[in-house]
Amino acid sequence: MLNLLWLAPALPLTSAVLLAIFGSRWPRKLVSLAGVGSIGLAAVASMLVAWSFLTAPPPGNAFVLPLWTWMAAGSFRPEFGLYLDPVSLLMLLVVTFVGFLIHLYSTEYMRGDEGYARFFAYMNLFVASMLLLVLGSNLLVLYMGWEGVGLCSYLLIGFWYRDAANVRAANKAFLVTRIGDTAFAIGLFLLFTQLGTLDIQQLMQRAQSQWPAGSTLAIAAAALLLGGAVGKSAQLPLQTWLPDAMAGPTPTSALIHAATMVTAGVYLIARTHVLFTLAPEVQLVVAVIGAATLLMAACSALVQRDIKRVLAYSTISQIGYMFLALGLGAWSAAMFHFMTHAFFKALLFLAAGAVIQSLHHEQDMFRMGGLRRELPVAFWSFVIGGSALAGLPLLTAGFFSKDLILWQSWAGLNGSIWFWLCGMLGALLTSLYTYRLVFLVFYGTAKSHVSERPGLAIKLPLAVLCVLSIFAGYLDTPPHFGGVPRLSNFLNSTLPALEEVHVGPVITEVTTALTASLVFLAGFSLAYLLYYRRRVEQPAESALARFWAAGWGFDTLYSWIFVRPFVWLAEVNRRDIVDSLYTALASLTQASNGLLQRTETGHVRWYASGLAIGSAVFLGLVWWMR
C-alpha cells in the first residue's frame, strides 16, 4: 500500500497538464471533475498510505520510494525518490485533505470566472509541487517543489492579471521570495560540496558525523537554509510580500498563503533540524525572528481595514509562533501548530471568501456589519475558526497547539522569560484582533446588502474545517489535562522529543495554560468593549496606527534602500556602460576595415609594389634577426 505514494503528486500533476492543454475546450463539469477529483483521489491515496503506515509501520518508521536517478554526472547523481516519515506523512495528509476541501469550495467560488480551467490547472500544479516539496527524499527534489509552489503562487496572485495592481503584487511576491530561494540554493551548493550528497537523510547523518556543533560550516549552511525558509514563510525581514499576495482569489489565499505553502519554511527547518541543532546560534536566531515577527504582524493585524489583510498578518504572526517553536527546539510543537493552523486559517479564509462574495467583493470591514443573521454559516465559521486562532481554552485546537509553544518558550532548550512574555503578548494581540474582526463584521448595523448566499460546495468545506478546528487539538493534549500527546509521540521517531529544561518556579505548565486563558479573555473583553459596546465606526488614525497598518514601514524602507537606488542606477546606465566597450570594439573593427579597404586600389602597379614592399620587409626582418 505504501507504494501508492507516488500517486499523491502524480495525480494532480497529470490533471494540471491535462487542464492546461485541454481545459479551455472542456465543459465546466469536466474541468471541475478533473480539478477536484484528482486532489480527492490524491487525498484518498494519502489516507491509504497513512493507514498502512500507521497499522504496519515500516522499519525505522520511514519509507523510501526510489523512482529514478534524475541525472548522473560524476559524483552528482541525485535520486528522484519520495521519502515518507511521520513528519512528511502529517504534511501529506494536511496538504491533500485541506487542498481537497479548498478545491471543492473553489468550484462554487470561481464558477463565474472566465479563467475557470486555468485556475484549476494552477491549483493542481500547486498541490503537485507542494507534495514534491514535502515528499522529496532529496534536497534537489524538494527544491524543485519549492520553486514549483513559488511559481504557482506567482501565477495565482496575478490570476486576475488585467488589474495592474495584482500583477505588481505577484511580481513582488516572486521577487522577494527569490531572495530567500537564492540563499537556499547557495545552501544546497554548500551542502553538496562539503558533504557530497543531497539526499536528506544521508546529509543529516554526514553533517552529524563530520561537523562539530557550532562549526562555521554548520552555521553557514543553517543560516542559508534559514534564509530560504524566511522568504517562503514570510518572516522578518522578508515578510512584506504576504499581505500583498491577498490580491489572488480567496481560495488561493486559503490554500497557498495560509494553510500550506507559507509553512514550507517551517517544514524545511524541521526536516533539516539536525543542521540547526549543530548551529545553536542560528537556532536562537530562528526563535528571535519568530518572536519578533509574531509581535510585529499581530500589531499590524490590529489596525487593518481589509478583512483579508487581517488574516494575512495573522498568518505571518502564527508562522512566527511556529518559528519560535523551531528556534526553541520544540520541533513537534511547530508541526502541531502547523496542522491546527492549517485547519483554522483555511476555515477563516474560506469564510472570509464567503463573506466577500456575498457582498460583491467588498473587503473593507468598516463597511460590513450585522452579518450575523444574514450569513450564519460564515458567522459560525468565524466564531469557531477565530476562537481556535485566539486560543479559546480547552475547546479549540488552537489552544492546545499554542499552549504547547508557550510552555516550551519557557521550558524548552532555548527558553527564556522574554520569549514567554512575547508569546503571551502575541496571544493577547491575537485574541484582540480576531474578535475585533468578528465584532466589526458580524455585529452592529448592517451596511451592505447581501446579494447571494453560499451554496453547498462552500458550506460543506466550512463545516468539515469547523469540526477539525475544534477537534484536531485533541490529538495532542498535555498530560496535566489528563491527555496523551499522541502527535508528539508519533513525530518523535523523526524529530527529537520535547525537552523541559526549565520548570518553575512560577512558570509551570499549569500557570502557563492559565495565563494563556486569561490573556485570551483579556483580548476578548477588550475587543468586546471597543468594538461591541462602544462600536468604533472609524479605523484608528493615529501615527502609530498608520505605521502599523503599513506593515511597520518595511515597504518604504525597502523602497528607499533597494528599489530606488536600483531604478536610479538603471536610469543612469540606460545606455549600458558595458555595451560601450563592445561598441568601441565594433567601431575599431569597422575603422580597420575602412583603412585596409584603401589598400585594394585595383591598380596593378600598386599590387606589384605590394609584392616588393612585402619582400623588403621580410628581408629586413631576416637581416635583423640573423
Add this chain to the structure above:
Amino acid sequence: MTASDLVALSPLILLSATALVVMLSIAIRRHHGASATLALLGLAASFASLRWAASVTPRQVTGLLLIDGYTLFYWGVLLALAAAVVLLAYSYLEHQTGHQEEFYCLMLLATAGGLVLVASSHMASLFLGFEILSVSLYALIAYLHLQRLPLEAGVKYLVLAATSSAFLLFGMALLYSETGSMQLATLARFYMGAPNAALGAAGWAGTVLMLTGIGFKLAVVPFHLWTPDVYQGAPLPTTALVATISKGSVFALLLRWFHPAGSLAGTPVWWAFVIMAAASMLAGNLLALRQNNVKRLLAYSSIAHMGYLMVAFVAAGPLAVQAATYYLLAYVITILGAFGIMSVLCSGEEECCELEDYRGLFWQRPVLAAMFSAMLLSLAGIPLTAGFLGKFYVMAAGASSALWLLLFVLVASSTIGLYYYLRVLVVLFSSLPEDHVKVMLPRGRVPAGAGFSLAVLVILLFVFGLYPAPLWDLIRGISAGIG
C-alpha cells in the same frame, strides 16, 4: 628511368595525355560534351592509376620528383577536385557564348602543374610546376575574354604572377649560390641550422624571395592584394580552381619543404611565417567585413583561411602536418562547394555575385540555399561541419606548440569572420523584397553533373565534420614520412 619509375609517374602521365587528347579532339571536331567527358575520363583513369602507382612507392623518380604516400594522397585530392571543377564548369559554360572546349584542356594542364608541384623535391621541378600552373591560369582567368572584368583580371594576374615568378627565380639563384644545392630537402637542413651548415646573408635573402613567390600564390598578407580582383574577374569555375587546386598544391609543397623532422621554431624564416599567419588572419577577415560582392568576400575570407592554415604550419611536430592537411582538405571542399553553388545559380552570361542577388534565396531555392548555408557555416567553423574540426585540429596543433599569441589572433579574427558569414546567411533567409525582379534559376533544374558534385561535397562536409576518424588515420599515415 626504369619501368617502375613510369608506373610511379603514371597518374601524371595519364593526366598530361588527357590534356593532349582533349586538344586533339577539339582540332577534329568541337563538341562541349565530348571534351568534358574526355576530361572526366582522363581524370578518372589518372585517379585509378594512383593505386597502381602506390605499388611502387615511395620512390624518388630522377632527381626531380618524389613519389610517396604524401604525394599520392595530394594527387588524389587534386584529381578529385579537378573532376568536380569539370562538372561545375560544364553547367556554367553551357550558358556562355564563345568556345567552351579549351577550358578543359587548360584546366587539365593546370592540374598537371599542381601534381608536379606536390611531387617536386627539386627547385627545377618546383619552378616547372609553378609555371605550368600559372600559364594555364592566365588563360583560364581571362577565358571569357570578350568581357571586361575577366580580361582585366587575367592581365593583372599575368603581370603579378610573372613578377612573383621573377622573385622566385632570383631567390632560387641566390640560394643555389650560397648552398650549392637545389634539393629542397638539403635546403631544409640549412634552415634547421644543421651542424656546419649555417646559412649566410644571401641564402636568407634567397629564401625570403622564394617565399614572396610562394606567398603570392597562396595569397597571404602582404602578397594578397591581387586576390579580390582576380577572384571577382575570373569565371566562377576558374575562381574555384584558383582557390582549391592552385593554393592546395602550393601549400602541400610548402608543407613538404619546411616540415622534415625537426623544427623551424625561432629561425628568421619561422618568424616570417608567423607574421604572415597573424597578418593574414586579421587582414583577411577585416577586409571581408563590409564586402558586398560575394566573390570578393570569399576572396578575402580565403586570405584569412590561409592564415589559419599557417598557424598549423608554424606549429611543430607531426600534429602540425596532420592538422594542416585536415584543414586544407576541409577548406577546399567547402570553398569548392561555395563557388560551385554560385556557379550553378548564375545562369546566363551575367554572373550574379552581389550580396543583394541572394536576398531570400532560401524561399526560392531551398536546397541550394541550405547547401550554401552549410558551406558558410563550415567556413565560419561551426560544429558538425568539417570546417569546425579543421579549426579544432589547428588550434590543437597551435596549443601543443604553445603558440598562444597566434591562437589569440585566430580566435579574435574568427569572431570577426563570423560577422560576415552570418551576414550572408541573414540575406539568404530574409524575406523577398517587394519589387523582386531578378530571379535566379526560377524553374530550372540543377544540371545532373553539378548537382552530383555538390551533393558529394555537402556529404563530405558533414562526414568529415562528424566522423573524422578514418580520414584522420589516413592523414596520419601519409604524413608520417614528412612530419
